[in-house]
Amino acid sequence: MFNAITSLFKELLEGKDLSSNQGVSPNLAIACLLSEVAAADHQVDDEEKEAKIHLLQRLLGLNEEETKTLLTQATQQISQSASLYDFTSSLRELSQETRFDLIKAMWEIAHADGDIDPMEDAVIRKTAELLYVDHSEFIRAKLSVIDGKQ
Numbered sequence: 272m273f274n275a276i277t278s279l280f281k282e283l284l285e286g287k288d289l290s291s292n293q294g295v296s297p298n299l300a301i302a303c304l305l306s307e308v309a310a311a312d313h314q315v316d317d318e319e320k321e322a323k324i325h326l327l328q329r330l331l332g333l334n335e336e337e338t339k340t341l342l343t344q345a346t347q348q349i350s351q352s353a354s355l356y357d358f359t360s361s362l363r364e365l366s367q368e369t370r371f372d373l374i375k376a377m378w379e380i381a382h383a384d385g386d387i388d389p390m391e392d393a394v395i396r397k398t399a400e401l402l403y404v405d406h407s408e409f410i411r412a413k414l415s416v417i418d419g420k421q
Contacts, residue, residue, distance in 0.1 A: 295348055297365070298331050300358040301373060302345035304398055307355065308377045312388035322383035326376045355394070359401035370402045375412040382416050 295303065305326060309319040327338045352358070362370065377398060381391035399409040 295358060295361055297361055298333075298341060299344055299348060300361045301330060302327055302341045303348050303352070303358045304355070304373065304377060305380055306342065306345045306349060307358075308380050308391050308394045308398075310349075311381075311390040311394045313390075316384040318383040318385075319380055322380050326379060330372065330376060355397055355401055359398060362402060365402075367404075367408075370404050371408050371412060373402070374399050374404050374409060375416060378413050378416040387417075 302323075305323050309315045309323055323342065324335070324338050327333055327341060328335070331338075331341075333341065348357075362373070365373075374395060377395045378387075381387045381395060395413075396409065399406075
């Protein structure tokens with residue numbers, strides 16, 4: 272992330288027009304967000320890895336090979352990104368229901384290991400804000416995941 276910020280400042284100093292930067296594809300953005308929440312507590316358990324694969328297959332209709340390729344691309348994209356905005360900006364056009372499903376999937380990743388870390392909560396909260404998901408929907412998604420796992 273530091274390299275991405277440094278690169279951004281370098282481009283600004285050189286006078287480049289940053290408005291022409293292309294966003295990431297929606298599928299890649301979703302994979303990046305799921306990966307970000309899994310890594311938010313600085314440890315990715317096997318349960319979280321499996322949940323990411325399963326959720327990407329369910330949300331995007333991908334097979335296992337396509338999912339693994341997408342996750343590899345997501346890892347590379349995350350290392351070049353400065354903030355969650357890089358991923359959410361391309362997802363704002365999604366329907367409210369689809370954005371809710373994404374937030375719910377992020378909760379499923381966070382709760383896959385049986386514990387929701389405060390850093391995971393913060394990533395999901397910020398993502399919900401950037402996607403204009405109402406706080407009541409944010410809470411409804413969280414509760415549906417927690418209640419479903421007990």
